[in-house]
Amino acid sequence: MMRQDHLITATQLSRADIETVLDQAAEIAADPQAWAESHFGSVLALCFFEPSTRTKMSFDTAMKRLGGTTTDMGTVESSSVKKGESLADTVRVIEGYADAIVLRHPSEGSAQMASEFVDVPVINAGDGAGQHPSQTLLDLYTIRENAGLDDLSIGIMGDLKYGRTVHSLADALTNFDIRQHFISPESLRLPRNVRYDLHEAGAQVREHTELDGVLPELDVLYVTRIQRERFPDESEYRKIAGEYQIDADLLSEAKENLTVMHPLPRVDEIAPDVDKTTHAKYFEQAHNGLPVRMALLDSLLGGDDK
Amino acid sequence: MSDRKLRVSKIRNGTVIDHVSGGQALNVLSILGIDGSEELGVSIVMNVPSAQLGKKDVVKVEDRELSQSEVDVLSLIAPEATINIIRDYDVTRKTRVEQPETVTGILSCPNPGCITNGNEPVETSFSIVADGVRCSYCGTIIRDSLADHIDAE
Ligand SMILES: [Zn+2]
Numbered sequence: 001m002m003r004q005d006h007l008i009t010a011t012q013l014s015r016a017d018i019e020t021v022l023d024q025a026a027e028i029a030a031d032p033q034a035w036a037e038s039h040f041g042s043v044l045a046l047c048f049f050e051p052s053t054r055t056k057m058s059f060d061t062a063m064k065r066l067g068g069t070t071t072d073m074g075t076v077e078s079s080s081v082k083k084g085e086s087l088a089d090t091v092r093v094i095e096g097y098a099d100a101i102v103l104r105h106p107s108e109g110s111a112q113m114a115s116e117f118v119d120v121p122v123i124n125a126g127d128g129a130g131q132h133p134s135q136t137l138l139d140l141y142t143i144r145e146n147a148g149l150d151d152l153s154i155g156i157m158g159d160l161k162y163g164r165t166v167h168s169l170a171d172a173l174t175n176f177d178i179r180q181h182f183i184s185p186e187s188l189r190l191p192r193n194v195r196y197d198l199h200e201a202g203a204q205v206r207e208h209t210e211l212d213g214v215l216p217e218l219d220v221l222y223v224t225r226i227q228r229e230r231f232p233d234e235s236e237y238r239k240i241a242g243e244y245q246i247d248a249d250l251l252s253e254a255k256e257n258l259t260v261m262h263p264l265p266r267v268d269e270i271a272p273d274v275d276k277t278t279h280a281k282y283f284e285q286a287h288n289g290l291p292v293r294m295a296l297l298d299s300l301l302g303g304d305d306k
Numbered sequence: 307m308s309d310r311k312l313r314v315s316k317i318r319n320g321t322v323i324d325h326v327s328g329g330q331a332l333n334v335l336s337i338l339g340i341d342g343s344e345e346l347g348v349s350i351v352m353n354v355p356s357a358q359l360g361k362k363d364v365v366k367v368e369d370r371e372l373s374q375s376e377v378d379v380l381s382l383i384a385p386e387a388t389i390n391i392i393r394d395y396d397v398t399r400k401t402r403v404e405q406p407e408t409v410t411g412i413l414s415c416p417n418p419g420c421i422t423n424g425n426e427p428v429e430t431s432f433s434i435v436a437d438g439v440r441c442s443y444c445g446t447i448i449r450d451s452l453a454d455h456i457d458a459e
Contacts, residue, residue: 009445086426109421109443113428128419130444193445196435 006115006122007300010133010168011197015175022141024295025288035066035294039301042068045098047091048125049076049105054264054286055125055135059102062293071097088117095120100300103127121300129162129191135263136168138292139222142285146259147219150177155214157183158224158244158269160190165263166224167194174201181214182207185240188230211244212253220259221246221279223269247271251279261285317347320368322390322397323377328353328361330383333453335365337379337412338372346370359386378406382413382439382452408433408442414457420444430457 007013028035044063048056060070073079073094087110094101095118103111104125111124111131126132143149154173160166160182171194173180180203182190189207190198198205208214215221226244231237245268251258262270262282274280326334331350335341340348347368356362377389381403391399411429415422421443422430432439438449448455 084425087421087424088427105421106419107421107424108417108419108445109441110424112443113421113426116428127421128444193440193447196440196447 005300006111006124007133007296008111008115008122008124009131010136010171013133013136013172013175018137018140018172018175021137021292021295021299022144024298025137025141025291028294029288029291032065032291032294035298037067038298039063040067042066042099042301043097044068044070044297045094045101046070046072047094047101047103047105048073049087049103049110050126051075052104052125054289055104056102058289058293059123059125059134059297062290062297065290066294066297068099068297087114091118091122100297123296123300126164128164129167130164131168131171132164133168133172134293134296135165135289136172137296138285138288139165139169139261139263140172141288141292142261142281143220143259145284145288146281147257152176152219153179153181153217154220154222155181155183155211155218156222156224157211159188159226159230160184160224161188162227162230163224166222167191169222170194170203171197171201174198174203179204180206181218183209183211183214183244185209185226185244187240188226211246211250215250215253216255218258219255220261221254222261223266224263225265225267225269241269245269245271246274248273248277251277254279316395317349317366317368317392318395320347320366320370320392321372321377322392323365323367323372323380323384324362324388324390325356325359325386326363326365326380326384327359327386328356328363330453331363331365333383333456334363334380334387336456337383338367338376340367344370374401374404375406377401378404379409379412381405382409405434409439412457413439413448413452413455415441415444415446416448416455417441417444417446420446 046056063070091114100121102123102125103114106128108128108130110127115122156166226241228237258279259281260279264286331352349366351364353361371391380387387403389401390397409432413432431442438447440447
């Protein structure tokens with residue numbers, strides 16, 4: 001069981017918290033049927049103020065696989081939010097229908113605020129450019145399965161400024177003996193508050209503008225998408241984003257057992273020819289979302305230690 | 307405390323905030339939420355010589371005794387400030403401002419995407435970190451010119 005009532009940021013997770021969830025996720029993955037009735041009657045509210053397919057489906061399926069059900073707020077366009085209702089009011093109403101709330105919202109800090117207005121657990125499924133800690137748990141599960149979680153070099157590449165999966169992952173990795181390399185254009189480097197967290201945690205961190213020099217020493221390469229809207233014009237975007245794309249040819253410079261990850265959806269930052277290599281773990285990573293979110297829900301809903 | 311040092315007349319009852327960093331007196335009033343509408347007697351002295359600070363401001367508020375928690379938020383902009391509670395022309399209590407762990411409802415978050423800048427029933431909250439303050443909601447760190455972020459309403 002985690003000590004917290006909510007999951008808002010990755011900074012709140014200790015190594016023991018993480019290992020407890022990952023260990024349980026591994027048990028669930030080995031025998032999912034054993035958990036099929038464990039939260040019979042529990043209701044999870046899905047509150048997605050931004051479009052999401054896989055995160056929402058993943059939580060929806062996880063709750064149902066634990067024997068519970070879900071209730072979906074629907075899209076913002078179809079809800080009372082469009083009439084100007086505050087988030088604080090929305091979650092106070094939804095609290096009455098559900099045993100836990102999964103929230104995705106475009107404002108940074110929205111999940112923290114929501115958690116202050118309700119008594120049921122709130123899971124932050126993405127708050128603007130802030131955090132996405134449940135993604136981090138499945139990322140860590142994938143890293144542990146493929147490379148272990150200590151004495152590693154991890155490269156995190158792409159949009160590090162606005163990438164909430166990156167912020168949560170970087171914070172959580174400070175719990176382990178891991179060298180973190182951040183690879184991005186200057187304009188998309190890690191924000192100050194995340195660099196502050198890493199510094200406070202005494203993490204081993206290096207920042208790079210090119211993948212070339214650091215690729216041979218990496219055990220894991222975590223690629224994220226650089227979005228068009230971060231740049232003033234199309235040609236600037238194409239020029240810069242093109243420097244942070246990988247293909248099978250480039251990976252010939254990498255360690256043989258390099259694990260390549262991506263939170264998905266990808267566009268062209270990982271060429272399709274990488275999919276056939278032994279490096280590609282991003283679909284496995286996405287599939288890990290199910291047992292990890294089942295373990296997380298069980299922990300927040302007060303599961304008995306099986 | 308000499309009259310020359312204060313340059314304004316003594317007050318009978320109230321609070322004298324001394325050793326405020328030069329030029330910050332109006333921000334002190336803003337943080338304390340004093341804008342004149344309370345009809346309290348308020349006098350300020352700005353940029354007088356100070357051995358300790360070079361230049362200092364002094365703020366006097368008549369007929370109101372400020373509590374320690376009220377004045378502690380002044381540590382953000384006036385860390386050297388001293389607080390004198392005056393009763394019947396005498397200093398009955400003299401304290402320093404102490405750095406609080408969090409500051410609520412005083413500063414606004416400079417991140418436009420922060421939930422505290424949305425239309426929500428929530429006060430801003432900042433924790434004090436090594437050399438600045440940090441939004442308890444979005445994590446944004448403010449290091450310089452805190453006074454620019456005072457939410458004067
Ligand atoms: Zn903020």
